[in-house]
Amino acid sequence: xxxxxxxxxxxxxxxxxxxxxxxxxxxxxxxxxxxxxxxxxxxxxxxxxxxxxxxxxxxxxxxxxxxxxxxxxxxxxxxxxxxxxxxxxxxxxxxxxxxxxxxxxxxxxxxxxxxxxxxxxxxxxxxxxxxxxxxxxxxxxxxxxxxxxxxxxxxxxxxxxxxxxxxxxxxxxxxxxxxxxxxxxxxxxxxxxxxxxxxxxxxxxxxxxxxxxxxxxxxxxxxxxxxxxxxxxxxxxxxx
Amino acid sequence: xxxxxxxxxxxxxxxxxxxxxxxxxxxxxxxxxxxxxxxxxxxxxxxxxxxxxxxxxxxxxxxxxxxxxxxxxxxxxxxxxxxxxxxxxxxxxxxxxxxxxxxxxxxxxxxxxxxxxxxxxxxxxxxxxxxxxxxxxxxxxxxxxxxxxxxxxxxxxxxxxxxxxxxxxxxxxxxxxxxxxxxxxxxxxxxxxxxxxxxxxxxxxxxxxxxxxxxxxxxxxxxxxxxxxxxxxxxxxxxxxxxxxxxxxxxxxxxxxxxxxxxxxxxxxxxxxxxxxxxxxxxxxxxxxxxxxxxxxxxxxxxxxxxxxxxxxxxxxxxxxxxxxxxxxxxxxxxxxxxxxxxxxxxxxxxxxxxxxxxxxxxxxxxxxxxxxxxxxxxxxxxxxxxxxxxxxxxxxxxxxxxxxxxx
Ligand SMILES: Nc1ncnc2c1ncn2[C@@H]1O[C@H](COP(=O)(O)OP(=O)(O)OP(=O)(O)O)[C@@H](O)[C@H]1O
Ligand SMILES: [Mg+2]
Numbered sequence: 232x233x234x235x236x237x238x239x240x241x242x243x244x245x246x247x248x249x250x251x252x253x254x255x256x257x258x259x260x261x262x263x264x265x266x267x268x269x270x271x272x273x274x275x276x277x278x279x280x281x282x283x284x285x286x287x288x289x290x291x292x293x294x295x296x297x298x299x300x301x302x303x304x305x306x307x308x309x310x311x312x313x314x315x316x317x318x319x320x321x322x323x324x325x326x327x328x329x330x331x332x333x334x335x336x337x338x339x340x341x342x343x344x345x346x347x348x349x350x351x352x353x354x355x356x357x358x359x360x361x362x363x364x365x366x367x368x369x370x371x372x373x374x375x376x377x378x379x380x381x382x383x384x385x386x387x388x389x390x391x392x393x394x395x396x397x398x399x400x401x402x403x404x405x406x407x408x409x410x411x412x413x414x415x416x417x418x419x420x421x422x423x424x425x426x427x428x429x430x431x432x433x434x435x436x437x438x439x440x441x442x443x444x445x446x447x448x449x450x451x452x453x454x455x456x457x458x459x460x461x462x463x464x465x466x467x468x469x470x471x
Numbered sequence: 472x473x474x475x476x477x478x479x480x481x482x483x484x485x486x487x488x489x490x491x492x493x494x495x496x497x498x499x500x501x502x503x504x505x506x507x508x509x510x511x512x513x514x515x516x517x518x519x520x521x522x523x524x525x526x527x528x529x530x531x532x533x534x535x536x537x538x539x540x541x542x543x544x545x546x547x548x549x550x551x552x553x554x555x556x557x558x559x560x561x562x563x564x565x566x567x568x569x570x571x572x573x574x575x576x577x578x579x580x581x582x583x584x585x586x587x588x589x590x591x592x593x594x595x596x597x598x599x600x601x602x603x604x605x606x607x608x609x610x611x612x613x614x615x616x617x618x619x620x621x622x623x624x625x626x627x628x629x630x631x632x633x634x635x636x637x638x639x640x641x642x643x644x645x646x647x648x649x650x651x652x653x654x655x656x657x658x659x660x661x662x663x664x665x666x667x668x669x670x671x672x673x674x675x676x677x678x679x680x681x682x683x684x685x686x687x688x689x690x691x692x693x694x695x696x697x698x699x700x701x702x703x704x705x706x707x708x709x710x711x712x713x714x715x716x717x718x719x720x721x722x723x724x725x726x727x728x729x730x731x732x733x734x735x736x737x738x739x740x741x742x743x744x745x746x747x748x749x750x751x752x753x754x755x756x757x758x759x760x761x762x763x764x765x766x767x768x769x770x771x772x773x774x775x776x777x778x779x780x781x782x783x784x785x786x787x788x789x790x791x792x793x794x795x796x797x798x799x800x801x802x803x804x805x806x807x808x809x810x811x812x813x814x815x816x817x818x819x820x821x822x823x824x825x826x827x828x829x830x831x832x833x834x835x836x837x838x839x840x841x842x843x844x845x846x847x848x849x850x851x852x853x854x855x856x857x858x859x860x861x862x863x864x865x866x867x868x869x870x871x872x873x874x875x876x877x878x879x
Contacts (some may be wrong), residue, residue: 299874301792314486321487322796329794330486336876340789344506356499357794359489401793 392423500806808860
């Protein structure tokens with residue numbers, strides 16, 4: 232695999248630069264009154280690679296959804312790439328997701344009956360990039376994640392690990408500064424899981440900030456920084 | 472709940488979603504159609520049946536109208552007929568013997584011819600058929616100019632000439648010939664207790680159906696052999712096209728100056744038109760039935776779209792995560808619904824046009840498929856698709872991204 236292409240996000244924080252992700256006193260209560268996050272505050276700088284760990288039901292996915300602007304915090308401030316998301320309209324949130332955030336999920340969410348290439352190209356659809364360029368960039372990224380020989384394969388013709396690599400390619404094809412992965416190895420065996428983690432490391436080395444939720448202690452321990460969520464509170468790794 | 476607005480980032484204004492190109496909108500809108508062809512085919516079929524029915528009905532009716540118009544143009548609408556009415560006591564009021572002659576003197580009348588009914592004369596195939604078995608064929612004394620006035624054409628043989636008009640010769644209407652089993656001239660038939668020679672057989676006479684079942688003999692022959700009193704029972708006239716109404720106004724008074732109200736004047740083409748209009752009235756009923764089928768098809772499309780939105784929550788959530796706006800999700804499902812429906816509409820229009828063309832050809836009509844019917848048909852299906860897809864599309868757009876991604 233080749234390293235980052237030119238034009239990737241800059242590596243390492245500049246001193247004056249705002250944090251890529253910044254949470255301040257964030258509470259989250261689900262409808263029905265389940266209080267999931269309590270006064271969560273932390274920041275993530277550009278270029279970081281960090282694991283979010285914690286027992287099941289502790290609020291990790293909730294946290295990631297708030298960072299990814301898929302949900303809005305009940306109270307507190309969430310700032311992504313310099314934007315206070317509470318002050319953004321629905322449409323601007325969509326644009327922010329399109330430009331600044333890549334998502335990877337445990338269940339892949341690949342479109343059936345659509346080739347790996349077109350699945351990845353869809354990652355650029357809502358950036359208004361013409362189809363020809365979308366496909367060219369998708370092919371490049373697929374080669375970069377080691378799937379250059381699987382461009383025309385449909386999801387059902389791919390292994391679990393390959394599917395997740397296609398999903399990661401789709402998440403980063405638009406070169407977002409932030410990649411959020413919710414248990415990307417959860418549905419994979421150890422070997423495939425390891426290759427996915429290796430890929431995330433490479434992307435990080437190329438400049439992408441990566442937040443990854445994992446239950447894998449070993450994997451978490453190997454990453455530069457860990458945030459531990461327990462009962463909706465951050466109990467470890469609070470501000471560096 | 473407190474949500475501090477916080478200082479707006481300077482680049483917030485640049486955070487505008489990008490529009491999808493038309494090609495991308497159509498491509499994204501057809502994703503669901505391409506991945507579930509069987510379901511698409513079945514829902515589209517519902518729409519197609521409705522549209523096919525409507526297009527076929529309209530096209531068959533248009534073809535039939537065109538055929539009728541062509542027929543009317545060929546027989547003309549400028550023929551008027553005069554028949555005896557009833558006098559004030561209710562008795563039939565016979566026409567004067569020289570009625571045809573008088574009609575011919577009306578300036579715009581181009582020609583006129585008379586027939587006289589011989590009620591007592593019966594027609595048989597030969598002389599040993601029992602008297603009761605007459606075939607319902609009326610014997611008419613006919614003026615020699617009848618074919619020209621009415622526009623009669625011969626199916627076989629020839630019309631009576633001057634000499635034959637005085638001798639026992641007969642021309643048969645098309646049904647009369649059929650009933651007697653006669654297909655070629657030269658045959659003899661037993662008419663009014665003597666043999667008559669068939670000189671010709673007429674083609675169908677659309678403007679004068681009474682001639683189809685008649686046996687026509689010469690005016691003089693009728694007097695000589697059958698004791699005809701010489702009173703016409705029907706006068707046919709042709710008039711310059713622009714003067715038909717004017718002639719119609721004076722015909723009765725010309726034929727019977729003392730009692731014009733005892734004369735009946737009519738325009739046979741009006742009867743044909745009325746009959747055609749009655750046939751066409753049926754069309755709107757059939758179109759109505761097609762519309763109901765279309766409506767049912769629309770419900771099928773709505774159902775398919777509701778299911779699609781339920782099944783594709785994950786896809787919707789993923790698209791929102793990739794940066795799709797609510798509007799773009801709504802557009803995607805609306806486009807899908809319209810495309811699904813239009814697919815049925817186009818298929819149905821083709822099916823309906825094909826079926827009606829087949830029917831028209833089988834009737835020897837010119838095929839007329841009105842383009843407006845195809846346009847309205849496909850347009851209506853698209854409107855139905857939009858209507859059917861509206862609610863599901865709005866629901867899809869309202870799904871919160873997190874809720875969509877976390878599955879049902
Ligand atoms: N939509 C919801 N409505 C109400 N409660 C919810 C909702 N989603 C999650 N919860 C609750 O919030 C809590 C945190 O859920 P979350 O999914 O963030 O946990 P998690 O740390 O990701 O767990 P896991 O490791 O199992 O994925 C759980 O108790 C869960 O039941
Ligand atoms: Mg989770």
